[in-house]
Amino acid sequence: MKKGLLVILSGPSGVGKGTIREYLMKDKNVNLQYSISMTTRSPRNGEINGKDYFFVTREEFLNALKHHKLLEHAKFVDNYYGTPKDYVEKLRNEGKNVLLEIETRGAKQVIDKMHSDDEISIFLVPPSLEELEKRIRGRKTETEDLIKKRMAKAKRELKKETFYDYIVENDTPENAANKILNIILSHIKKDETN
Numbered sequence: 001m002k003k004g005l006l007v008i009l010s011g012p013s014g015v016g017k018g019t020i021r022e023y024l025m026k027d028k029n030v031n032l033q034y035s036i037s038m039t040t041r042s043p044r045n046g047e048i049n050g051k052d053y054f055f056v057t058r059e060e061f062l063n064a065l066k067h068h069k070l071l072e073h074a075k076f077v078d079n080y081y082g083t084p085k086d087y088v089e090k091l092r093n094e095g096k097n098v099l100l101e102i103e104t105r106g107a108k109q110v111i112d113k114m115h116s117d118d119e120i121s122i123f124l125v126p127p128s129l130e131e132l133e134k135r136i137r138g139r140k141t142e143t144e145d146l147i148k149k150r151m152a153k154a155k156r157e158l159k160k161e162t163f164y165d166y167i168v169e170n171d172t173p174e175n176a177a178n179k180i181l182n183i184i185l186s187h188i189k190k191d192e193t194n
C-alpha cells in the first residue's frame, strides 16, 4: 500500500493555523487525519484532552522525549509541545494523509528529516504583523505579557519562511484553506501519475 502524505502546516502563533486546519479536515477529497500533539500547556476553555491535545505533565513529556517517542518537539513560550511519532507512522503506513499543525522550530526538525515527495511543508503567513496582533488579541485567551511574548516570537518565526516548500498568505481562512487543498491535491495527483 502507498504510504500516506505528511503535510506540515506551520506559521506564527495566531496566524490562524487552527481555523485553517478545521477547513482542511472537512475536505473529503484529501481525507486528512490530524496528528494530535502532546503539550504541557493547560487546556483553554473548551479544549478536550485527546482531541485538541494530549495534555500531560512536564515529567510525562520529558519521559516521552527521553524514550524517543516524539517525531519533533519544541518549547514554545514556557511550555513543551511535541508530535507522537508512532501514531503518525501508523496512520501513514495505513495509507492515510496526516496533517501536523506545529510551530517553526519543530517544523524545521521534521523538514530536515524529510527525504521524499510524500512530505510537504507549508508556511502560513499573516497579511501583516498588525493583523496578527489583532487576531491574537481578539482570541482573548492570553494575558498582556503572553501577547507580547507571542508577538516577539512571531517576528522571529516569520524569518523562517525559506525552509518551506510553499508559503501561503492567510488573507481569509477559506482562501488559504483552498490554496492549501490545491497544493495537497496536486501532490496526490502527481503521485498517481508516477
Ligand code: 5GP
Residues within 6 Å of the ligand: 011, 012, 013, 014, 017, 037, 038, 041, 072, 073, 074, 076, 081, 082, 083, 101, 102, 103, 104, 105, 106, 107
Ligand atoms: P497553542 O498554545 O496556541 O495551542 O500552540 C502554540 C504553538 O505551538 C502553535 O504555533 C502551535 O501550532 C504549536 N504546536 C502545537 N502542537 C505542536 C507540536 O506538536 N509541536 C510543535 N513543535 N509545535 C506545536
